[in-house]
Amino acid sequence: MPNRSNSAGLRTTARSVRTRRGAAEVEQAISDAVVVELAEVGFGRLTFDSVAERAGTGKSPLYRRWPDTTALVIDTLGKLGMDPAGYVRTGILRDDLIGFTRYMTSTHQGVKGAAFRSLLGEAQRDPELLERFKAEVLDPLFDALTDLLRDAAKRGEVSSERLTPVVLEVLHALIVKRLILETHDLTTEDITEMVDQILLPLVVV
Template sequence: MPNRSSSAGLRASARPVRTRRGAAEVEQAISDAVVVELAEVGFGRLTFDSVAERAGTGKSPLYRRWSDTTALVIDTLEKLGMDPAGYVRTGVLRADLIGFTRYMTNTHQGVKGAAFRSLLGEAQRDPELLERFKAQILAPLFDSLTELLRDAAQRGEVSSKRLTPVVLEVLHALIVKRLILETRDLSTDDITEMVDQVLLPLVVSEH
């Protein structure tokens, strides 16, 4: 089974050799190290020492910027998020639901996916972490999906009356379960099945 960690731009095992780097490079190395530490040992066992070692830097840059590991992880959450603008819509609802979900899958796999699952478990015990996780990770994903559906309603593909809060909540819950909580990456067949059997029937009115 191929190791997908390289596709996420992160190396899960090797610690980089310390070399002279600029501030931006050090910051990127720290962020990458946090993601891998979350995936490998979890939020509860992540420390400044372990992040500094994996990033190939001293602890001073961490202590200067973050008061504790919670602050460090919260600041790193943005790098785990998906950029909705990266998906170019086709203007056809079914194609966009499949394409957008595939795009989300591609940006939430490998080490990032493991970091997501780790944070979801730990965030339940840390109110601040949970709120930032919902605001920076989940909300942009859900907002983009809702916008996609509302655009389809304006085109007449679905009825706007079908886009109730309960229906949207069901769609969001399914996305979280299948996209983030699954330990394997979704295939195109998985995504197509989810769209055809659940997402479309929920929002398309029967004639």
């Protein structure tokens, strides 16, 4: 049986009872429903009918705004990303790499993480979906990590010469592999090992 628990904090985890709500509430319910549907059935089986039922609304609000499910999912991608401002830096590179990675892990667990992974394969077959996925989900994550490293370089903790496009690409690829593609949640021990054995050696001379 599918797990309908909502560890990612979304408001919609089960089929909602239809009640009188304002436009903003309906839109939020639809957005939350899309994420849960992606997690449970995947992009290929997501329909306006299933989203409307889970959101506790009729299909007319969906048809008025989105021409198809691809457009609906694309507009929902922002909910799958993380807010980099949610992590408060310590100013110590090792601590920040561990802390920031733990923060990223916490925002990609549960239903949101499952939805995240379900889109990876589909995005490769849909250029528009892939572009929005990168712009709204992956790029903010990578930009925040790069900014953290550049701040460390300004403090003299790492050499700015080490922060080449290739090194940054390797770091980003590792993050995708360990945080996104793994089906189990990373532990603090996993993250510390990754930072000490891979991330820091790549950037510290």
